[in-house]
Amino acid sequence: MADEAKPPTRRSTPIWLYLVLGAGLFLMVVPFLWMAISSIKPEAEVRAVPPTWWPETITMDNYVSLFTRLDFPTYFFNSIVVALAVTVGNVIFGAMLGYALAKLVFPGKRVVFGLVLGTLMVPGVVTFVPLFVLTTNLGLTNTLPGMFLPFLAAPFGVFLMRQFIMGLPDELIQAARIDGAGELRIFFSVILPLCGPALATLGILTFLGSWNNFLWPLVVAQTEDKFTLPVALALYAVGQNATQYGLLLAGAVVVVIPVIAVFLALQRYIMQGIAMTGIK
Amino acid sequence: MQRTTTSRLRTFAVLGVATLVLAGCGREADTNEAGPGQGDAIDDSPATGTIDVWAMGTEGEALEGFVDDFRKANPDAEVNVTAIPWEAAHDKLASAITSGKTPDVSLIGTTWMGEFAEAGGLDPTPEGLVKEADFFEGAWGSTVVNDTSYGVPWYVETRVLYYRKDMAQKAGWSEAPKTWDELKTFTRDLQDKDGAEYGINLQPGQTGSWQSVLPFAWSNGAEVTNAAGTEYTIDSPEMTEALEYYKSFFDEGISGPTRLLDPGELETGFAKGEFGSFISGPWHTGLVEDAGVTPDQYAVAPLPGKDSAPGTSFVGGGDLAVFADSDNRESAWKLVKWLSEPEVQQDWYTTMGSLPAVKASWESGELANDPQLSVFGTQLETTLAPPTVPTWEEVAAGIDSDVEKAVKGATPIDEAVSHMQSQAESIGTGL
């Protein structure tokens, strides 16, 4: 990171690099731009083959449809609550166990880490059905907790926090111990404040993942007032025999806006955070 | 010390799982007898209590307001409609049945009835609730699982031939083809005389192609199962002949292309005259008109039969079923009964555009008089539904796969057909 402030003793960046990267950038963003532009086209034009670029007709119908037919505030609220709960839970529990695995010595440590790592490798399809049976038996269907509880203990967060905290100097902890601080106090007052970037990263990634989650909230919700945003979108856009692509794209644009906003605002933290897990 | 404890713990865990699995396990002998008889009859008094209803997609949206008349006639009943996305409705219904957290009534896709009935999720239709003869035969068939009827058909769809009327007339066809031979000549003419790139677009295998292929097989007299629904009879000369006929369109270059079409490609191609004809259901009228086809440019016709029209087409749609776990069974069935009354069915058509499953609804109004709709009405009288067995989705996927192999020339036709049979047999009926 310090490199960015280096004095200009290096030769200036060649133009051709900018051109090549720029071309690459164009290739990367084309579908996204098409998605945004097409959301203001009428349905028939969205489905036109070959696809059009600039709209022949501009219409806000898709967005109007989206906001009038969908009970937006409720779905948005549900999505936010679930995503926030999952995020906060993962950040806190991930940091706690991550620290324990990174810096503390205790019996069963190997087993616990093995379990966490092993679960990281388990494909999601494996647990879906039994998880649903469990959720029902606990009386959690059609509740928001039913939507977020199973995801509060995700191994990715623990793994990420462990890697980051391993990079923190042991001396800090030793010093605090010598000063007489209790173990938990050390965690909360010494370690946690230093974890800013990692916590932010974990928070963002978890939020993004939870925000876009479709299948689980759908299966848990029994009544419309418990739908999340992606579920509600699918409701109106996908029919038994035909899909309304215009509506789907408008919905995709709306759903991705918070994602991009969050990413833009905090991308520096993300970069720092992901890097920590990679380097060790 | 740590090691021994953990490995001991692990052993116990494994043993525990094994014991759980083994103890109290085992299937009861499969007696393959007919399902439970029809449910107890219900009376004529008005409905009471809360009735929770699930309906998918736009049906769900529209139903909420639509049932106001029912509410007026049954003031003691409260009807709550929840709209569910089609995309994962199947998973949602399956999970609901598993957990016992079902609504009272739900719309259920016709091809899902077998599975949900067999899972014990559905309540058999009460005696005397409706008359079987009031419904289109194929539609009623979709509700019968193992000789017991579950639920009532709500709306139907069937597949007909869509063709470019103007191009046909230019090629010398004043009427739609009625026989297989005529269809062949017709589609060839659309290519040779009108310059269409493909005379017809048939699905070359892949998901759902069975809905295009089976009508040809059925029109030729082939059956998927025997009359009792206990054995598969896919491998038959009639099926082979039908598949050969289907494949010949591809071999002769009349149908194409063999890749998956993009969404909108069929309609745009139809509008441009690249595709002369195709086979599909009622929803396509809106789609082709959106793509710019004017009503006098195209027409629909019943499927050609082997030697005479109409051929047997596929019938699908939605059924209304009451769940076994419902705590308001009688009132739930009363709502279902109300929705199957001929006038209500007609009103539902006016609201949603879904074709009524009740024959009487077709005898008046727009459904009787509109020439396009009467084609669907005629076709509906000669349709079949696929077997209502719980394993149908898997068997159908196997058929799709073999159709693709046959059409693309990867397997000879008789091998493909016998493979369909052996696959279906190994999958079984699930009953």
Place this chain on the structure above:
Amino acid sequence: MAQRISPRHVDPTRRQQAVAAWVLAVPFMALFLVFTAGPVLASLGMSFTDIRSTDMQTPFAVGFTGLENYTRLLSDPLFQKVSLNTGVYVVLGVPLTMALALAAAVGLNRITRLRGLFRVGYYLPVVTSIVAVAVVWKFLLRAEGGLVNTVLSSVGINGPAWLDSTTLALPSLVVMAAWRNLGTLMVIFLAGLQTIPVEMKEAAEVDGATSWQRFRFITVPMLRPTLLFGAVITGIGYLQFFEEAFVMTKGGPLDATRSATYFVYDQFGFGNYGYAAAASYLLFLAVVVLTLVQFRLLREKD
């Protein structure tokens, strides 16, 4: 590691640590055991039975079939095919994505202006709706009139029907996946690159090493742990590829693009829960094996 300095007689601290550790671990472990470990074990149990979706109300009244699901899977020609497809996808996809991401990272590391814009831009495919991605890519790959074939024909090559060919469909999806996922990897590599001391590279430059030599002998070795991490998570992700094939080709043509996860998804859809669980466990096994192999290949050689 520094921890070992503690002399043996500091037992109370050890115990304090252990207590603290377990206090910190308990919330996670409790949730984890109930909501993750439990279902994982239950699924394992399911894979040893012939349980179907129609049995779910009476899940214990099913037949115990031992390893039958597994043996059936291994001799199922479709499962063999999807396993091969998945393997090819990973073998082609992981190196390609990593190479592209590394190139992009190295490039972005060199430029000084508009870094934020480039970062976001290269990351956008990761968050773009798969529906939009599919429309654009299907258009690119169309046999007649598709952009790729149009470009090829301008240099005299007659491009094939990419998505309709049993041999070319899967590689086409691999390219699309590399395009889609390089953003995530690029961001990781970029951060990794920025921790390589500039002094080392400048010293090498002074010694007369070329750009390529610097890259090969300094950058890559120092990047090794990051490369390993990238390879592992990409491998795990690609072993479970599903969405692209589902939206672009529906597993076709003739199952050429059907993946193992797609197979599991289909089996769940058919209601064959026991069979599907067994297949997903075989997939899990593959993930473990691949991860171990990657560790072996890419671990630090000191």
